Amino acid sequence: MTSTTTAVTGATIDTLRFATAGSVDDGKSTLVGRLLHDSKSVLTDQLEAVERVSASRGQDTPDLALLTDGLRAEREQGITIDVAYRYFATPLRRFILADTPGHVQYTRNMVTGASTAELAIILVDARHGVVEQTRRHAAVAALLRVPHVVLAVNKMDLVGYEEKEFDRIVEDFAGHAAELGLPGFTPIPVSALCGDNVVERSAHMDWYTGPALLEFLETVPVGSDVSAAPARFPVQYVIRHDEVRHYAGQLVSGQLRVGDRVTVHPSGETSEIIGIDVLGNDADMAYAPQSLTLRLADQRDVSRGDMISAGPDAPALTQDVRAAVCHLADRALRVGDRVLVKHTTRTVKAIVKDLGGALELTANDLGRITLRTAEPLALDDYADSRRTGAFILVDPADGSTLTAGMADLS
Structure with missing residues (x-):
């Protein structure tokens, strides 16, 4: 925050x-x-x-x-x-x-x-x-x-x-x-x-x-300097205007500048920022936690849920997610359960592979979990980022929140 x-x-x-x-x-x-x-x-x-x-x-x-x-x-x-x-x-x-x-x-x-x-x-x-x-x-x-x-x-x-x-x-x-x-x-x-x-x-x-x-x-000192952290831009919307694609969302950490080379996750495609729009005005740079739109030099296949990063500190791209969790729902969570993982603007299917040796997690339980996701997630360790290291598990049947997770990539 x-x-x-x-x-x-x-x-x-x-x-x-x-x-x-x-x-x-x-x-x-x-x-x-x-x-x-x-x-x-x-x-x-x-x-x-x-x-x-x-x-x-x-x-x-x-x-x-x-x-x-x-x-x-x-x-x-x-x-x-x-x-x-x-x-x-x-x-x-x-x-x-x-x-x-x-x-x-x-x-x-x-x-x-x-x-x-x-x-x-x-x-x-x-x-x-x-x-x-x-x-x-x-x-x-x-x-x-x-x-x-x-x-x-x-x-x-x-x-x-x-x-x-x-x-x-x-x-x-x-x-x-x-x-x-x-x-x-x-x-x-x-x-x-x-x-x-x-x-x-x-x-x-x-x-x-x-x-x-x-x-x-x-x-007491407040406010971590999220603008000094690695750049992370989860894409929320893709806006087409005169055949030009604008990628809209909130820059959750770091800074982006016109001319920066960026990587789109999970595809791994790279491009260059040629335009930044903040509050309807062109800008040379943007910093977290501003909401903005980006324009890229190349017509890349970028959609909602993709993560755009800049600089050498890229997020970990993985389908095997380990995390500390707190189970929130009255319905128990068990090994083999099929769930949805909501991470920033991306939602993917997953299966619960392990619960740290426990048979199940019930409401208010603290524990550890391993998931296998159907598609890769661009994660940071929760110790490094409380925004891009956090996710929730959702019941695919009724959309209710099941579990809060904090990624552990160590």
Whole structure:
């Protein structure tokens, strides 16, 4: 994902997409509610509605969790059951928050919410420490190659704001993170209920010298420079105009210039760019993530689903696809199943050859898979590109999404 910028009083601010995850009753909804409330991102009528519901329950103070658990069914159950997207901003940055559920049966929801995130907040109850669902959330963050991870140790007020309790949890989580190959994480001790280290630094934990959560969210680097990556242009449409073919789509990574030599995959044919059109205007060059049309010097057989690349770093052209996956559907996936693989703008038939030794994958399972596709796919390793290394498996019978895949070409 690339950061977006918006003009604000002559300056620009960028956007951070982040996701939250935590086990049941770790206080995730309260943390998000506190973040929205203390950053003054809650409308008056929203706060009044929360106050009314809280008072009807006999609560003396507003239950900030209600700011995020907006669905009536969620309120009645006291849990988060679906991904909810929240939008807020501070003077320094805009934020798109994917608030994901904590139950193990909703792991697929976390995968959906975190798939485009640049940062994940993994919440832990200071009384319970790292539990099985914490490890699962860390595994999903590692699987999706989320660039930044925050370990928010919540409910520090219930352990007396003790530094040793915080250090114990951080050490435990660090061991699991190392096993998963998770990049470095940032631990922050918080109390969502009391507001410690959420927006303002806490007076109860003078031993902690790091940033409050919002301060970290406002300053963490965002936006991978996709324009510096190898050029990848999946063709979405072919437009014919006066016997000239224009190839339309989004440049998902890299840069293209008039005069560049390019290769069309999977055919392997080469040509030269003689024209680039961006927003209806001729351009000498284009860079990701711009949408554009290309004109090539030669009349090549290029169609929707083909991938145009430039430079020496070509994608891997393969019919044998290995990947890490999260199974999303209620219907199990088994060896021998016939599926469709949707990768960028290309969809091909495939058969499931192996499930990493498992007999089947059921909803929310994380696993590994080997596919044999009917036609070659131009893939990048997911570790190198979250756009051209990702794909989904689709049920050919009804078009439903079955599985999310992350290509492993190593």
